[in-house]
Amino acid sequence: MMFSFAVKKYHPTRALTLVYEPFAIVTMVVLTYNESKVNTRKRxxxxxxxxxxxxxxxxxxxxGTAGKGGIGPFLGICAIVACFGVADAHIEGGMIGDLSFMYPEFIQSYVAGMAAAGALTSVLRLLTKAIFEKSHDGLRKGVMLFLAICTFFEFLCIFLYAYFFPKLPIVKYFRSKAASEGSKTVLADLAAGGIRTKPDQIVL
Incomplete structure (x- = not known):
């Protein structure tokens, strides 16, 4: 529904799924194969x-297109959806990998949080649709508001993960423990948390 305003003559439902999945799966396979070499923080x-x-x-x-449809906007949306697939492969596996160095219960909480986030996203979409239901071009305006809110929260996620998350005491503790056990993928995380690393020890 959120893409239909931009694509008047081409129904995107099947195409977007076919675009999203291959990029997500291939990216996940590549990252899994190179798991021991991938910097978790950068991922x-x-x-x-x-x-x-x-x-x-x-x-x-x-x-840029003033909400007009056509093959151009449709191909643009497909390219963006492919980027979503790549992003999803980075985040889901990366965060679960992050939490796997901690308590197993954290993974359960993370997955439950993803489910809750999906429900909240649906509620947000319904609210933004309802706000502009009776206005001219209301569907498009609702989608624009929805995307603007999502963009803000995604920027907030970047900020929180980059500056706040690595400095949490529990995160620093478990990453230090993982590094002391030989993990090299958490070294950048430790540096972001203010922990200096040496080949044979972790210095707080």
């Missing part, structure tokens, strides 16, 4: 930034 930040940039791009695409 997650790339995912958050891609989500932010992709959502912002949808907003700009609509503004």
């Amino acid at each position: 997650n930040l790339v995912g958050f930034i891609l989500f932010f940039a992709s959502t912002l791009s949808l907003l700009l695409l609509d503004l």
Whole structure:
């Protein structure tokens, strides 16, 4: 529904799924294969930034085309959806990998939070649709408001993960523990949390 305002003659439902899944799966396979070499912090930040940039791009695409349909906007949306697939592969696996260094209960909470976020997103979409229900071009305005709110929260996620999350005491403790056990993927996270690392020890 959120894309239908930009695509008047081409129904995007099936096409968007076919675009999204291959990019997500291939990216996840590549990241899994190179798991021991991937910098966890950079992986997650790339995912958050891609989500932010992709959502912002949808907003700009609509503004640039004035909400008109056509093959051009449709292909643009497909490209953006492919970026969403890449971002999703970075974030979901990266965050679960992050939490796997901690308590197993954290993974359960994270997955439950994702489910709750999906429900809240649906509620937000219904609210933004209802706000402009009786106004001219209300569906498009509702989508624009929805995308603007999503863009803000995705930017907030970048900020929180980059500056706040690595400095939490519990995160610093478990990442230090993982590094002391030989993990090299958390070194950048430790540096962001103010912990200096040496080859054979962790210095707080």
